[in-house]
Amino acid sequence: MISRADFVDPIPVGINAALGSMTAAQADALCSDWNFWARPNQEAPGGDWSTWLILAGRGFGKTRVGAEMVRRWVRDFPLVNLIGATAADARDIMIEGESGILALCPGQERPLYVPSKRRLDWPNGARSLIFTADEPERLRGKQHMKLWADEVAAWRRPEALQQALLGLRLGALPQMVITTTPKPVKILRELIANPETVLTRGSTYDNRGNLAPRFFESIIKRYEGTRIGRQELNAELLDDVEGALWSSTMIDSARVGHTPDMVRIVVAIDPATTSGEDSDETGIVVAGRGVDGHAYVLRDLSCRLSSNGWGNRAINAYREFGADRIVAEVNNGGNLVEDVLRVIDRTVSYKAVHASRGKVVRAEPISALYEQQRVHHVGLFGELETQMCSFVPDHLDGSPDRVDALVWALTELMLGFPGENLFEYYGGLLADQAAAGQAGGGTL
Numbered sequence: 001m002i003s004r005a006d007f008v009d010p011i012p013v014g015i016n017a018a019l020g021s022m023t024a025a026q027a028d029a030l031c032s033d034w035n036f037w038a039r040p041n042q043e044a045p046g047g048d049w050s051t052w053l054i055l056a057g058r059g060f061g062k063t064r065v066g067a068e069m070v071r072r073w074v075r076d077f078p079l080v081n082l083i084g085a086t087a088a089d090a091r092d093i094m095i096e097g098e099s100g101i102l103a104l105c106p107g108q109e110r111p112l113y114v115p116s117k118r119r120l121d122w123p124n125g126a127r128s129l130i131f132t133a134d135e136p137e138r139l140r141g142k143q144h145m146k147l148w149a150d151e152v153a154a155w156r157r158p159e160a161l162q163q164a165l166l167g168l169r170l171g172a173l174p175q176m177v178i179t180t181t182p183k184p185v186k187i188l189r190e191l192i193a194n195p196e197t198v199l200t201r202g203s204t205y206d207n208r209g210n211l212a213p214r215f216f217e218s219i220i221k222r223y224e225g226t227r228i229g230r231q232e233l234n235a236e237l238l239d240d241v242e243g244a245l246w247s248s249t250m251i252d253s254a255r256v257g258h259t260p261d262m263v264r265i266v267v268a269i270d271p272a273t274t275s276g277e278d279s280d281e282t283g284i285v286v287a288g289r290g291v292d293g294h295a296y297v298l299r300d301l302s303c304r305l306s307s308n309g310w311g312n313r314a315i316n317a318y319r320e321f322g323a324d325r326i327v328a329e330v331n332n333g334g335n336l337v338e339d340v341l342r343v344i345d346r347t348v349s350y351k352a353v354h355a356s357r358g359k360v361v362r363a364e365p366i367s368a369l370y371e372q373q374r375v376h377h378v379g380l381f382g383e384l385e386t387q388m389c390s391f392v393p394d395h396l397d398g399s400p401d402r403v404d405a406l407v408w409a410l411t412e413l414m415l416g417f418p419g420e421n422l423f424e425y426y427g428g429l430l431a432d433q434a435a436a437g438q439a440g441g442g443t444l
């Protein structure tokens with residue numbers, strides 16, 4: 001019998017002979033036989049577990065494991081549901097992605113994807129309902145026999161997991177497989193600490209043989225030897241770092257689910273100067289200042305896209321949030337961001353900011369605002385928060401583009417030069433004085 005371990009280089013003659021003697025149908029069956037291909041740390045644990053958490057590096061094969069688990073479960077159970085971080089992730093990664101369900105199920109086993117009903121209909125009558133962590137409300141009251149949740153550490157609204165667990169109660173053995181690269185977030189610490197969780201760990205290197213060399217090289221180049229690389233490649237759950245400007249406790253304790261009314265909203269961009277897989281990210285952060293004078297981080301839309309791609313993202317966010325302006329740093333080569341934005345929307349309100357001080361000096365007063373609990377994250381931003389908690393002055397790990405965008409947004413909202421908007425500034429002062437009972441002291 002051939003086993004996966006025989007697929008070493010060079011392939012022994014016996015294997016070639018065995019493969020050569022297969023019919024096309026047998027070869028196809030072998031290609032899609034997960035029992036054959038799964039590495040030991042991709043195999044489902046034995047016993048009656050209820051939660052299987054796979055914490056592994058990028059490219060390990062997490063999505064593949066989740067999708068294969070769904071494929072196996074639907075043979076015996078009529079309702080096996082999925083939860084993605086966002087609707088786009090559920091569709092593009094879990095269902096239609098290269099390691100998603102449609103790609104790995106051979107023809108006769110492949111479900112029909114019905115996007116309008118957010119459902120997969122399997123040939124044997126089983127169903128998979130598709131949920132997204134951005135809409136925990138849709139999970140309320142829904143029941144599941146088996147569930148697959150992908151990239152949980154990146155869920156903006158982790159309460160979706162609580163909702164899902166409440167509904168995981170159909171059948172004799174409700175089970176959930178969770179596949180994710182870790183981030184230093186509470187939801188993961190709780191899952192790991194839970195004695196009910198069966199934990200499997202793995203690294204990007206485990207799957208090297210199945211990764212396109214370009215993909216492998218580019219993620220290795222980006223992360224190897226860095227602290228964040230320990231998380232992204234080796235799946236370590238990072239603790240707070242001594243000397244970092246932010247800590248996870250600081251962010252967690254001010255986190256909120258809702259905002260008060262906003263007086264001002266900005267979209268800040270820290271552009272990457274090159275595009276493509278190997279390039280830096282373009283940081284895009286949306287934040288607002290509430291009527292209570294506190295800042296609220298509303299969205300992290302950072303991405304690795306061409307300038308047209310990130311430009312559109314920023315402008316869409318500007319419109320969606322009804323933002324007052326977009327801010328970005330003027331770089332050496334001219335005002336790249338403004339040029340990009342004006343092509344897409346001539347009328348967008350844009351302000352160029354100048355980096356007269358270094359990254360760290362700019363970030364320090366923002367970190368102080370967090371310490372005073374005057375900045376709140378609305379939901380969870382795993383990647384951004386990882387960068388923040390790894391931001392150690394003098395030991396900057398790679399290029400913290402998300403943090404840069406965050407710092408620009410909060411500087412604009414909370415530390416802006418008052419002369420720029422006198423009306424708002426003095427209006428604020430008068431309100432403060434009135435609140436402090438100093439009526440009459442407001443001659444401008």
Ligand SMILES: Nc1ncnc2c1ncn2[C@@H]1O[C@H](COP(=O)(O)OP(=O)(O)O)[C@@H](O)[C@H]1O
Nearest residue numbers: 037038039058059060061062063064098099210
């Ligand atoms: N055991 C395996 N044998 C063959 N290919 C695999 C195996 N595990 C993963 N892969 C492939 O490796 C690639 C990356 O897997 P993916 O599940 O997308 O990684 P992750 O979700 O961890 O980033 C996909 O093409 C997937 O099909």
Ligand SMILES: [Mg+2]
Nearest residue numbers: 062063064093
């Ligand atoms: Mg994946």
